Amino acid sequence: MSAAGEDVAAYDWWPAAGRSESPNQDARPSGMHPELIVVHAISLPPGEFGGPHVEALFHNRLDAAAHPFFAGIRDLRVSAHVFIDRAGRATQFVPFSRRAWHAGVSTWRGRERCNDFSIGIELEGDDHTPFAAEQYTRLAALIHWLRQHFPAIAADAVTGHSDIAPGRKTDPGPYFDWERLHALLRNPDPSTPGESRPGAST
Ligand SMILES: [Zn+2]
Numbered sequence: 001m002s003a004a005g006e007d008v009a010a011y012d013w014w015p016a017a018g019r020s021e022s023p024n025q026d027a028r029p030s031g032m033h034p035e036l037i038v039v040h041a042i043s044l045p046p047g048e049f050g051g052p053h054v055e056a057l058f059h060n061r062l063d064a065a066a067h068p069f070f071a072g073i074r075d076l077r078v079s080a081h082v083f084i085d086r087a088g089r090a091t092q093f094v095p096f097s098r099r100a101w102h103a104g105v106s107t108w109r110g111r112e113r114c115n116d117f118s119i120g121i122e123l124e125g126d127d128h129t130p131f132a133a134e135q136y137t138r139l140a141a142l143i144h145w146l147r148q149h150f151p152a153i154a155a156d157a158v159t160g161h162s163d164i165a166p167g168r169k170t171d172p173g174p175y176f177d178w179e180r181l182h183a184l185l186r187n188p189d190p191s192t193p194g195e196s197r198p199g200a201s202t
Pocket of ligand 1: 039040102161169171
């Protein structure tokens with residue numbers, strides 16, 4: 001067990017992401033490893049992009065006076081493993097071997113408590129706005145890297161929050177283009193894990 005755990009911990013941080021470790025994490029149940037990737041979307045305030053509030057939320061430092069919406073969520077204790085902003089910049093909040101608090105009450109293929117066995121990725125976005133090309137390429141690079149280092153994640157084990165919490169969650173929403181993501185995953189960019197190189201961008 002310990003050897004396997006050490007192997008997982010060796011890939012706790014994605015080299016292409018900045019780090020901003022959140023206190024909202026704990027250990028996965030004994031023997032559990034990442035098997036599922038859950039795609040989310042978040043924007044704070046809803047529909048506004050580019051502010052500091054998502055990171056603040058994941059650090060329990062949301063300024064309730066900054067927007068009326070925040071009073072209702074300031075006491076949430078939530079996190080995701082990685083957040084990808086509109087420019088495709090990635091920030092990691094929780095080591096992959098540990099449990100982030102992103103899925104809530106959830107079921108995937110009959111298994112409850114998806115946080116136990118999943119990796120949560122938040123895209124900056126909402127239900128009304130197309131996602132940026134840079135977000136798709138960065139997300140695909142991350143998933144490709146995760147599949148390389150966490151072999152328990154099966155090829156078809158990428159889902160949306162709305163799929164594991166139907167009726168309760170709508171993200172990543174109608175503007176998330178799953179076909180586009182799957183096309184990128186079939187043809188991973190050789191520059192993975194995401195460092196840009198001359199001529200690699202489109
Ligand atoms: Zn979500």
